[in-house]
Amino acid sequence: MTTQQLTDQIKKKKSFLCIGLDVDLNKIPKHLLDTEDPIFEFNKAIIDATHHLCVAYKPNTAFYEAYGIKGWKALEKTIQYLNQNHPDIFTIADAKRGDIGNTSTMYAKAFFEDLAFDSVTIAPYMGKDSVEPFLAFKNKHTILLALTSNTGAFDFQTKSIDGKELYKQVLETSKTYQNSENLMYVVGATKAEYFSDIRKIIPNSFLLVPGVGAQGGNLQDVCKYGMSDNVGLLINSSRGIIYASNKEDFAQAAANNAKALQQQMEEILNM
Amino acid sequence: MTTQQLTDQIKKKKSFLCIGLDVDLNKIPKHLLDTEDPIFEFNKAIIDATHHLCVAYKPNTAFYEAYGIKGWKALEKTIQYLNQNHPDIFTIADAKRGDIGNTSTMYAKAFFEDLAFDSVTIAPYMGKDSVEPFLAFKNKHTILLALTSNTGAFDFQTKSIDGKELYKQVLETSKTYQNSENLMYVVGATKAEYFSDIRKIIPNSFLLVPGVGAQGGNLQDVCKYGMSDNVGLLINSSRGIIYASNKEDFAQAAANNAKALQQQMEEILNM
Numbered sequence: 001m002t003t004q005q006l007t008d009q010i011k012k013k014k015s016f017l018c019i020g021l022d023v024d025l026n027k028i029p030k031h032l033l034d035t036e037d038p039i040f041e042f043n044k045a046i047i048d049a050t051h052h053l054c055v056a057y058k059p060n061t062a063f064y065e066a067y068g069i070k071g072w073k074a075l076e077k078t079i080q081y082l083n084q085n086h087p088d089i090f091t092i093a094d095a096k097r098g099d100i101g102n103t104s105t106m107y108a109k110a111f112f113e114d115l116a117f118d119s120v121t122i123a124p125y126m127g128k129d130s131v132e133p134f135l136a137f138k139n140k141h142t143i144l145l146a147l148t149s150n151t152g153a154f155d156f157q158t159k160s161i162d163g164k165e166l167y168k169q170v171l172e173t174s175k176t177y178q179n180s181e182n183l184m185y186v187v188g189a190t191k192a193e194y195f196s197d198i199r200k201i202i203p204n205s206f207l208l209v210p211g212v213g214a215q216g217g218n219l220q221d222v223c224k225y226g227m228s229d230n231v232g233l234l235i236n237s238s239r240g241i242i243y244a245s246n247k248e249d250f251a252q253a254a255a256n257n258a259k260a261l262q263q264q265m266e267e268i269l270n271m
Numbered sequence: 272m273t274t275q276q277l278t279d280q281i282k283k284k285k286s287f288l289c290i291g292l293d294v295d296l297n298k299i300p301k302h303l304l305d306t307e308d309p310i311f312e313f314n315k316a317i318i319d320a321t322h323h324l325c326v327a328y329k330p331n332t333a334f335y336e337a338y339g340i341k342g343w344k345a346l347e348k349t350i351q352y353l354n355q356n357h358p359d360i361f362t363i364a365d366a367k368r369g370d371i372g373n374t375s376t377m378y379a380k381a382f383f384e385d386l387a388f389d390s391v392t393i394a395p396y397m398g399k400d401s402v403e404p405f406l407a408f409k410n411k412h413t414i415l416l417a418l419t420s421n422t423g424a425f426d427f428q429t430k431s432i433d434g435k436e437l438y439k440q441v442l443e444t445s446k447t448y449q450n451s452e453n454l455m456y457v458v459g460a461t462k463a464e465y466f467s468d469i470r471k472i473i474p475n476s477f478l479l480v481p482g483v484g485a486q487g488g489n490l491q492d493v494c495k496y497g498m499s500d501n502v503g504l505l506i507n508s509s510r511g512i513i514y515a516s517n518k519e520d521f522a523q524a525a526a527n528n529a530k531a532l533q534q535q536m537e538e539i540l541n542m
Contacts, residue, residue, distance in 0.1 A: 022374070062370055062377035068385045072343050096370055098394060099333055100421040103293070106333035114339045123369060123394045125416055127423025145396055150371040152398020155444055161432040173426055 001118045002139055003206065006090050007230045009055045014266040016231055017258060018056035018092065018208065020238025021046065021078065022063045027243050029250050039067065039074035042250075044081060046242055049251035051086050053258040056234050058092040058208075079115050090234070092208065093117040096145065098126050104133040112140045119143050121186060121208070124170045128177055135179035141206075142183055146170050146198070149188025149211030171201045184208060187226070189217025189235070195225035204228050212261075213240035219261070223268045231269070237261060272389045273410055274477065277361050278501045280326045285537040287502055288529060289327035289363065289479065291509025292317065292349065293334045298514050300521050310338065310345035313521075315352060317513055320522035322357050324529040327505050329363040329479075350386050361505070363479065364388040367416065369397050375404040383411045390414050392457060392479070395441045399448055406450035412477075413454055417441050417469070420459025420482030442472045455479060458497070460488025460506070466496035475499050483532075484511035490532070494539045502540070508532060 010016050023039045032038045047057065059078060064071035082091055093115065097107045111120040112134075119141035122131055134142040147157055147167040157167040164172075174183055187198060189211035198207070207226060211217035212235050219235060226233055241261075245253035281287045294310045303309045318328065330349060335342035353362055364386065368378045382391040383405075390412035393402055405413040418428055418438040428438045435443075445454055458469060460482035469478070478497060482488035483506050490506060497504055508528075516524035 024377075060370070060374055060377075062368070062374045062381065065381040066377040066385065068381070069340060069343055069347065072340055076340065096394070096397075097333070097367065099331070099367055100419070100423075103331055103333045106295075106331075106337040110333065110336040110339070114337065123367070123396045125394045125396045125427060126367075126419050126421060127426030127428070129421050129423040131423070148371070148397050150397060150400050152371075152400040152402070155398030156396060156432070156437065156440065157398070159432045159440065161427070161430045161437065166427065166432065166437070169427065169430065 001090055003141075005088070006055065006206070009088055009090070010231050013052065013055055013262075014269055015053055015055055015262040016233050016235055016265055017054040017261050018058050018234040018236040019046070019050055019054045019241050019258065020094070020210075020236050021057055021059040021242065022238045023074075023242070024063060025067070027246060029246050029248060031248060037074055037077065039064070039071065040077045040081075043074070043078045045251040046254050047082065047086070049255040050241070050258045051089060053255065053262040054089070056090040056092055057082060058094045058236055058238075060094040060238070076115065079117060083116055091118045092143065093120040096121050096123050098123040098130045100126065101129040101133055104130050108134045108137060112137045119184065121145065124174065128173075131174065132178050135177060135182045137182070140182065143208050144170065144174055144183055144185050146185040147187045147191060147194060149190045149217065153188065168197070168201060171198065175202070186210065189219075189222045192218060192221035192225055195222060199226065199228065204230060204232060206232050206234060208234045208236060210236045213237050219264055220268070235261070235265070272361055274412075276359070277326065277477070280359055280361070281502050284323065284326055284533075285540055286324055286326055286533040287504050287506055287536055288325040288532050289329050289505040289507040290317070290321055290325045290512050290529065291365070291481075291507050292328055292330040292513065293509045294345075294513070295334060296338070298517065300517050300519060302519060308341075308345055308348065310335070310342065311348045311352075314345070314349045316522040317525050318353065318357070320526040321512070321529045322360060324526065324533045325360070327361040327363055328353060329365050329507055329509075331365040331509070347386065350388060354387055362389045363414065364391040367392050367394050369394040369401045371397065372400040372404055375401050379405045379408060383408045390455065392416065395445065399444075402445065403449050406448060406453045408453070411453065414479050415441065415445055415454055415456050417456040418458050418462060418465060420461045420488065424459065439468070439472060442469065446473070457481065460490075460493045463489060463492035463496055466493060470497065470499065475501065475503060477503050477505060479505045479507060481507045484508050490535055491539070506532070506536070
């Protein structure tokens with residue numbers, strides 16, 4: 001998918017919502033546990049109920065790997081279901097990978113070719129040759145961790161490196177990578193005041209923003225400081241939407257919460 | 272496995288060799304491609320031929336994920352084969368994971384419980400709450416990326432952060448994490464001169480050292496500057512051993528190359 005297609009989708013749906021499919025078998029409705037593939041059945045119901053309200057889905061691979069082969073099968077079925085039924089929706093493998101060159105190429109093949117995701121999240125610690133193999137894939141997107149939404153972000157990301165915070169160094173250095181136009185960035189919503197500085201370095205790149213809702217981030221603040229001319233934001237909500245109810249009405253409850261966020265986004269886009 | 276058990280194994284085998292099981296179907300002997308599970312058959316033959324010469328095996332998960340479900344099955348069979356036949360050998364899931372707290376817990380379950388590895392490699396970028404969920408597992412080890420062996424290591428890891436290189440900050444900060452006694456570190460062999468400084472910060476921790484051989488690192492230099500009182504080194508070789516031959520003699524050729532490294536290690540240990 002191209003960035004333009006993503007932007008078109010945002011304008012059409014009046015939404016820049018990304019729904020995180022982080023499926024924990026301890027949290028999903030009990031009646032699904034009797035089905036052959038509870039994880040996929042849960043995702044399918046959520047997707048069926050919310051696809052008109054969001055522009056992206058983001059399964060976090062950890063939640064699938066934790067269930068071994070069964071989990072990988074559910075991930076495979078979920079991405080296939082999305083690509084077959086909603087090819088216009090942007091898909092993100094939230095995998096936070098990154099390794100030396102030939103190994104990053106293997107990860108890129110896994111997520112871009114074998115699973116056919118539109119994008120994958122990558123940790124920047126190993127630098128240029130760990131990121132560029134992902135950037136080499138045309139119309140695929142590499143979402144680099146810049147400033148994450150957790151407390152551990154203050155351990156290293158916000159520390160000053162040669163006079164500039166590490167996450168800013170990551171933003172600036174990554175702009176010099178080959179095919180850097182395929183880069184997007186993770187920036188946590190819990191730190192809305194950082195967005196102005198970030199936009200000075202990367203005025204137009206898409207930002208994947210976790211941390212609205214459960215982690216305390218504020219949508220209006222993020223948009224005020226982080227929105228670019230082409231919107232340039234994907235606001236993720238996982239638990240706040242998919243676990244809105246753990247009863248039989250879970251999909252409708254998820255849709256209601258997604259709708260509430262979409263309406264706030266529509267208001268912001270109309271301003 | 273405890274660190275003491277690993278050290279005992281090193282002394283018994285006079286080896287601190289780790290063999291990287293990075294299986295690429297384009298590089299393994301062609302006659303294996305006709306078997307039901309070529310990746311596992313390759314690993315099994317390599318393990319059968321080399322287990323007396325090494326103390327650890329390290330499958331890099333990228334090489335398995337690239338083959339989807341089939342790859343994960345091969346990874347599962349490989350770790351099961353190791354745990355059943357060689358429970359004394361230290362196993363490393365080279366996965367370079369790391370995410371926010373509840374997600375890191377899912378990864379830890381995937382690698383420590385579901386797959387039953389002794390250890391997993393972790394990227395430090397997201398800080399404390401992304402690492403501690405792994406450290407909470409008793410007699411399991413978290414191998415944090417400090418200074419990697421690739422050129423991209425110079426993008427951020429060696430940059431000065433508040434007057435000290437980022438990788439040294441990672442070493443120092445990680446010592447304050449809960450259950451930090453379960454930490455080991457990745458330090459590339461290509462930078463032997465850094466080991467003295469590293470040992471000042473973490474005198475006794477085990478270091479997993481890639482980059483000897485194919486990437487140009489020198490075993491003697493690494494040992495001179497990096498060895499601790501309890502050895503404290505796991506020297507990894509992947510391609511240099513497992514792809515020693517791509518013919519029917521591949522396992523014997525791998526054993527020969529492993530033996531050559533083991534003998535160098537024995538000499539160093541006897542000095």
